[in-house]
Amino acid sequence: DAKTTQPPSMDCAEGRAANLPCNHSTISGNEYVYWYRQIHSQGPQYIIHGLKNNETNEMASLIITEDRKSSTLILPHATLRDTAVYYCIVRVVGFNKFYFGSGTKLNVKP
Amino acid sequence: NAGVTQTPKFQVLKTGQSMTLQCAQDMNHEYMSWYRQDPGMGLRLIHYSVGAGITDQGEVPNGYNVSRSTTEDFPLRLLSAAPSQTSVYFCASSYEAGGLFELFFGEGSRLTVL
Numbered sequence: 001d002a003k004t005t006q007p008p009s010m011d012c013a014e015g016r017a018a019n020l021p022c023n024h025s026t027i028s029g030n031e032y033v034y035w036y037r038q039i040h041s042q043g044p045q046y047i048i049h050g051l052k053n054n055e056t057n058e059m060a061s062l063i064i065t066e067d068r069k070s071s072t073l074i075l076p077h078a079t080l081r082d083t084a085v086y087y088c089i090v091r092v093v094g095f096n097k098f099y100f101g102s103g104t105k106l107n108v109k110p
Numbered sequence: 111n112a113g114v115t116q117t118p119k120f121q122v123l124k125t126g127q128s129m130t131l132q133c134a135q136d137m138n139h140e141y142m143s144w145y146r147q148d149p150g151m152g153l154r155l156i157h158y159s160v161g162a163g164i165t166d167q168g169e170v171p172n173g174y175n176v177s178r179s180t181t182e183d184f185p186l187r188l189l190s191a192a193p194s195q196t197s198v199y200f201c202a203s204s205y206e207a208g209g210l211f212e213l214f215f216g217e218g219s220r221l222t223v224l
Contacts, residue, residue: 032209036213041198041218042215042217042218043114043202043215043216043217043218044153044200044213044215046212046213049210049211087152091211093206093208093209093211096141096158096160096166097155097158098143098155098158098211099155099169100145100154100155101152102151102152
């Protein structure tokens with residue numbers, strides 16, 4: 001699986017968009033990008049995934065660059081409850097090992 | 111629908127003791143896995159299973175054993191506990207549909223080894 005690089009921490013004002021970057025410059029053509037988040041001491045929670053097209057669901061949007069070497073998770077209107085560690089993961093469909101890495105700690109401030 | 115259930119939630123062991131962390135899921139998922147999370151760190155994969163009778167190692171398997179006799183259960187055994195195994199342990203089950211790979215986690219088991 002390709003490696004990912006994320007900033008260790010970011011701040012965001014409540015109500016503003018939170019844009020979390022992820023670099024995956026060695027990603028291969030059949031690897032998906034996944035985003036999970038971990039709130040406090042809970043188990044991580046799935047947010048969104050994508051292959052090459054931009055994706056949106058009720059939680060977030062995922063923007064993947066055309067060369068697929070990086071992506072951005074967008075929380076359109078961050079709330080205090082979005083304070084969490086966000087993990088960007090790349091994985092080939094059917095590969096059984098799912099590695100989380102260190103993630104980005106997002107601090108949403110009032 | 112309980113999801114993924116882990117027991118116990120808290121455990122204190124002495125060095126050298128053995129114990130089993132239990133994990134059960136009621137979603138009929140073939141894939142189950144165990145992670146550990148040390149303070150301030152991300153999750154690290156210990157072992158995983160892709161179905162009953164099939165297990166394999168993750169990133170940090172040493173000191174742990176697993177078995178998968180049923181689809182529902184995936185216990186994690188600590189053979190001889192060491193202080194370095196003090197951590198929070200998460201069990202997860204998941205399914206795959208096309209590109210979607212969604213993990214469902216238990217609430218975690220906090221283990222302290224003295």
